[in-house]
Amino acid sequence: MRTRFGAILLVAVLGLTACGDDEALPTDPGDHFASAAAAPSDAASEDPGGTGGVGAAPGGSSPAQAAQSFAFGNPDGHAAVPAEAKAESVAQPTWVIGDGTPASCTSERFVAAVKAGGTITFNCGPSPLTIVVKETAKIRNRSPKVVIDGGGKVTLSGEGKRRILYQNTCDKDLEWTTDHCQDQATPALTVQNIVLADGNSTGDKTDGGGGGAVFVRGGRFKAVNAKFVRNRCDDTGPDLGGAAVRVLSQYQNKPVYIVGSTFGGSSGQGGVCANGGALSSIQVSWVVLNSIFSYNTAVGRGANPARAGTPGGGSGGAIYCDGDNFTVKLAGTLIEQNKANEGGGAVFFVSNDRTGTMAIESSTLRKNPSAGFETDGFPGIFFLGARPPSVSGSSLTK
Structure with missing residues (x-):
């Protein structure tokens, strides 16, 4: 068991951001001291208000209502989930944010824990809680x-002001750890059993921009039992996208797994971006299992490459994929009520070579209008690849 002194020493060695007091430090899971809990603030509130039932239990709500707020994924999806796509064990967390009170679960502690790396859990009390992340949490490349x-x-x-999570193995500010930064096995980032809301990367054009809630380049990424709501990125641009998640490369071209997760889910909760109202990638494969995409929008105009006189964008209401040799698998997944100003109200897929x-497989795609163009016989999809998409046990309708 580590002492409080040992926890603080470890924080110093790992270079965690110090904010002037112990409130900046994540609670060591081996410690039993009480954190110096600040007065409740907007950084951690049990009822932030106006969240549409997502992220906190409104005052007077029943436990059943609170549980409904955190319903993840497609209950009718029964696709098999491979071992590597399942949730990670949190039986022995590296960091526990909070001491059992809402006020102890602060942005500073969370950002510091992400910088230190490892497995992060929360101890914020019995009720649902929203933590307003006051600065983007950045994964260090040695994690x-x-x-x-x-x-x-x-x-x-x-x-509604900033991206929530940033991982980039080619960002020298996060330390280069190999001479082939775009293709390294780590860091491996997993978000699970959590809601990511109101992320906004508008104006951040690092590596082309996009990724309103999460931006990933290099290493690995997966989301399991997660919910993404009201995220956004730039409204225009021919190739940027991913209001919720933007991924630019993965180790050895291994897939990104999205499992039992929800993007949007109800009117007003979806993501908005030039392309890919939920997901966007270049040269990245995806395996999407037992998930829901609804009410996401690609709001750009002019497509890619941008038509003369337009800023470009508007494709992939839910999912936007570009590159050469990559794959996309949708299984046990519902995609509905997404829309694109250009191509692919549900999915835009272009393999350049x-x-x-x-x-x-075993999926439903419906009511995903493409205002510009889509592939005949595949409502809501624009596809250019090796052969037409394979469809089994699924329904694709206007």
Whole structure:
């Protein structure tokens, strides 16, 4: 068991951001001292108000209502989930944010824990809680693994002002650890049992921009039992996207897993971006299992490449994928009520060298209008690849 002194020493060695007092430090899981809890503030509130039932239990709400706020994924999805796509164990967390009170679960502690790396859990009391992240939490490139588990109670909010999580193995400010930064095994970032709300990367054009809630380049990423609501990125641009998640490369071209997760879920809760109202990528494969995408919008105009006189964008209401040899698999997934100003109200898939493939299994795609263009016979999809998407046990309708 580490002492309080040992926990603080470890924080110093790892270079965690200090904010002037112990409130900046994550609570060591081996410690039993009470944190110096500040008075409740907007950084951690049990009822932030105006969240549409997501992220906190409104005053007077029943436990059943609170549980409904944290319903993740498609209850009718029964696709098999491979071992590597399942939630990570949090039996022995590296950091526990909070001492059992809402006020102890602060942005400073969370950002510091992410910087230190490891498995992060929360101890914020019995009620659902929203933590307003006051600065983007950045994964350091020497962290082998970062697991963020909200326990089905925690919402991380970007406050409509900033991105929530940033991982970039080619960002020298986060330290280069290899001479092939775009293709390294770590860090491996997992978000699970959590809501990410109101992230906004508008104006941040690092590596092309996008990724309103989460931006990933290099290493690995997966989301399991997560919910993404009201995230956004730039409204225009021919190739940027991913109001919720933007991924630019993964180790050895291994897939990003999205499992049992929800993007949007109800009117007014979806993501908004030039392309990819939920997900966006370049040269990245995806395996999407037992998830829901609804009410996400690609609001750009002019497509890609941008038509003359337009800023470009507007494709992939829910999912936008571009690159060469990559794959997309949708299984046990519901995609509905998404829309694109240009192509692919549900999915935009372009394999530039025509080697990419797409499979749709035991899924439903419906009411995903493409205002510009889509592929005949595949409502809501614009597809250019090695061969037409394979469809089994699924329904694709206007």
